[in-house]
Amino acid sequence: MAETDDKPKRTRSRPGAGAARKPAKPAAGRAPAKRAADGRTGSSPARASAGSAPAGTVPATGGGARAPAPASDEIAIEISGMHKWFGDFHVLKDINLTVYRGERIVICGPSGSGKSTVIRCINRLEEHQRGHVIVDGIELTDNLKRIDQVRREVGMVFQHFNLFPHLTVLENCTLAPIWVRRLPKAEAEAIAMRYLERVKIPEQAQKYPGQLSGGQQQRVAIARSLCMEPRIMLFDEPTSALDPEMIKEVLDVMVDLAESGMTMLCVTHEMGFARQVANRVIFMDGGQIIEQAPPAQFFENPKSERTRLFLSQILH
Amino acid sequence: MDRSGHQVHEKVADMRPPITSVGWVRWLRENLFSSPLSAALTLVTAYVLYLLVPPLFGWAFLDAVWFAASREECWATGEGACWAIVTTRVDQFIYGDYPADERWRAVLAFVLLLLALVPILFDRVPGRARWLVFSLLYPLIAYVLLIGGVPGLPEVETAKFGGFLLTLVIGVTGISASLPLGILLALGRRSDLFIVRVLCVGFIEFIRGVPLITLLFVASTLLNYFLPPGTSFNLLVRVLIMVTLFSSAYLAEVIRGGLQAIPGGQYEAANSLGLSYWKSMRLVILPQALKISIPGIVNSFIALFKDTTLVIIIGMLDPLGIGKATLSDATWQGLSTEVYVFVALFFFICCFSMSRYSLYLERKLHTGH
Numbered sequence: 001m002a003e004t005d006d007k008p009k010r011t012r013s014r015p016g017a018g019a020a021r022k023p024a025k026p027a028a029g030r031a032p033a034k035r036a037a038d039g040r041t042g043s044s045p046a047r048a049s050a051g052s053a054p055a056g057t058v059p060a061t062g063g064g065a066r067a068p069a070p071a072s073d074e075i076a077i078e079i080s081g082m083h084k085w086f087g088d089f090h091v092l093k094d095i096n097l098t099v100y101r102g103e104r105i106v107i108c109g110p111s112g113s114g115k116s117t118v119i120r121c122i123n124r125l126e127e128h129q130r131g132h133v134i135v136d137g138i139e140l141t142d143n144l145k146r147i148d149q150v151r152r153e154v155g156m157v158f159q160h161f162n163l164f165p166h167l168t169v170l171e172n173c174t175l176a177p178i179w180v181r182r183l184p185k186a187e188a189e190a191i192a193m194r195y196l197e198r199v200k201i202p203e204q205a206q207k208y209p210g211q212l213s214g215g216q217q218q219r220v221a222i223a224r225s226l227c228m229e230p231r232i233m234l235f236d237e238p239t240s241a242l243d244p245e246m247i248k249e250v251l252d253v254m255v256d257l258a259e260s261g262m263t264m265l266c267v268t269h270e271m272g273f274a275r276q277v278a279n280r281v282i283f284m285d286g287g288q289i290i291e292q293a294p295p296a297q298f299f300e301n302p303k304s305e306r307t308r309l310f311l312s313q314i315l316h
Numbered sequence: 317m318d319r320s321g322h323q324v325h326e327k328v329a330d331m332r333p334p335i336t337s338v339g340w341v342r343w344l345r346e347n348l349f350s351s352p353l354s355a356a357l358t359l360v361t362a363y364v365l366y367l368l369v370p371p372l373f374g375w376a377f378l379d380a381v382w383f384a385a386s387r388e389e390c391w392a393t394g395e396g397a398c399w400a401i402v403t404t405r406v407d408q409f410i411y412g413d414y415p416a417d418e419r420w421r422a423v424l425a426f427v428l429l430l431l432a433l434v435p436i437l438f439d440r441v442p443g444r445a446r447w448l449v450f451s452l453l454y455p456l457i458a459y460v461l462l463i464g465g466v467p468g469l470p471e472v473e474t475a476k477f478g479g480f481l482l483t484l485v486i487g488v489t490g491i492s493a494s495l496p497l498g499i500l501l502a503l504g505r506r507s508d509l510f511i512v513r514v515l516c517v518g519f520i521e522f523i524r525g526v527p528l529i530t531l532l533f534v535a536s537t538l539l540n541y542f543l544p545p546g547t548s549f550n551l552l553v554r555v556l557i558m559v560t561l562f563s564s565a566y567l568a569e570v571i572r573g574g575l576q577a578i579p580g581g582q583y584e585a586a587n588s589l590g591l592s593y594w595k596s597m598r599l600v601i602l603p604q605a606l607k608i609s610i611p612g613i614v615n616s617f618i619a620l621f622k623d624t625t626l627v628i629i630i631g632m633l634d635p636l637g638i639g640k641a642t643l644s645d646a647t648w649q650g651l652s653t654e655v656y657v658f659v660a661l662f663f664f665i666c667c668f669s670m671s672r673y674s675l676y677l678e679r680k681l682h683t684g685h
Contacts, residue, residue: 123587123588125584125587125588144592148590148592151587151588151589151590152590154588155588156584156585156588158581158584158585160579160581162579162581162582162584162585163585164582164585164586164600164604165604165683166603166604166607166681166683175589175591175599175600176589176590176591179591179595179599180589180590180591180595208683209683210683221585224589225588225589228589228590
């Protein structure tokens, strides 16, 4: 299942990735001391607290039925001192966030808190005006070449799917591999079918998006992103536009993806999903990160009053 | 029903629909007799058609004279239309003054044009890729065929082009050159680059603000003042350029409308997959935007095709010009109805085909969204 196994083009070494792909083994291959000494305690308190906990207690911090897979100590995304304005409106204020390879992060918060904007800054759909965003070792600036380089490695799933309606499901999935990665058509189609099977809709390959249900469309959108074999996946409220009965089929795919060791950032209100797979839950309000913690701590014992209020409103 | 209000219903078997809601009975009811007013209108229309159609048919076909030497001869033999004015001059209407010995070249160019159009208009023809290469080369082939000047093909001056040949040369060139230019202008007008945007807006607004006739006058007279003395710049080429520029400005606005109808999510999805600007335009945005714009684009094409008759003003002999010249001949004076009906028929066939093709294209591109 791990899509990282058969990537012929990936040559970068990925320390800790082996451990990240085996969710059942807690704490193997972790280096808490290293991370605690990272120096960015302000930016990642969750890291600090996890680091100070005795080794082997990961299930306790996970809190769900499954223990979150331990992340590696390779940094996937580093955001420091990021500010953004929409016109005069200061939408993001001093965002600091470090995401390690294999980590799954859930970002929640009231609407207008800037959570979508944060992840849209990671693949430069929005540009930040101050601070630094470094993805996969590449700093995002005005340099178009670098932006495309980052976008090739970062997949994104949108609230409204944004499938290309004039192309079939299969063509949606092969478009970028063929035109961006320059794969031969047959190879791109083989990869696409593999991912369509993984999201459990290979039989819809020849249909157009308009003929599918919302849940099916969102699963195609996930497959389309995966076809680029990204190292990081961003989810922007992937289940918010779905009928209740379709949410589960999409979440199942996302859980499956999380268990394969993919680095994921999800903006979502699905707190069950957060408990089940997240390493860290981040709460945002008013353009700031208010609190971040492993899910168990976050849900059972939130530190800030604002977080407590938010949780009381969404958890019934 | 029990006391709780809980009910269980039996499944009802499928039944045949009532006779009035299927087949031709339904069609008649829905289309012709859906209300008393519509029934009355149907009857009135049927009566008017009864009054009009038989006499018209008689005039155009039954009582018409197809061959005669002059108007007098026509009117002596039959009551109806005198098509002889058209049949005796049909070569003029088709070729203008194109030399009689070289007319096979125009016919060949026309046949090749139809062949070149096939792979462009229909995407399911076998061997389309190689066929398209021929279509791309066609303008060059047509140029050599029609104008000549190479061994075996004596040169024909473009001033001798006329009739339907001239209409097709201007119309087809204008249409095929203005579409790509219109797309570029539409993209330019939405560009983030200030200079590009200003240039495109300026061009579009200037061209749209000026009547085509003015541009044609500029092409025929003023342009010579601006060009260095001694340069002879073919009048037909100047007209082609002006018609193309004129049409492209209108197309740009039509296509811009289509571009604006594409949701921002499509741009974002294309960008997030790593597609560059040109690739996302070509593969994601334009296919959708052009599809939405088909009615407007074809509208512009039809307008352009009919506007080609304006070249009569600068002395070129398009079908209307030939018609006028014919009517000023004493032998045929007074037969303007026949001439204009004939020219109208030609334009109607061309424009109606374009309209039908656009409907076909819309149906084909419909993917259920």
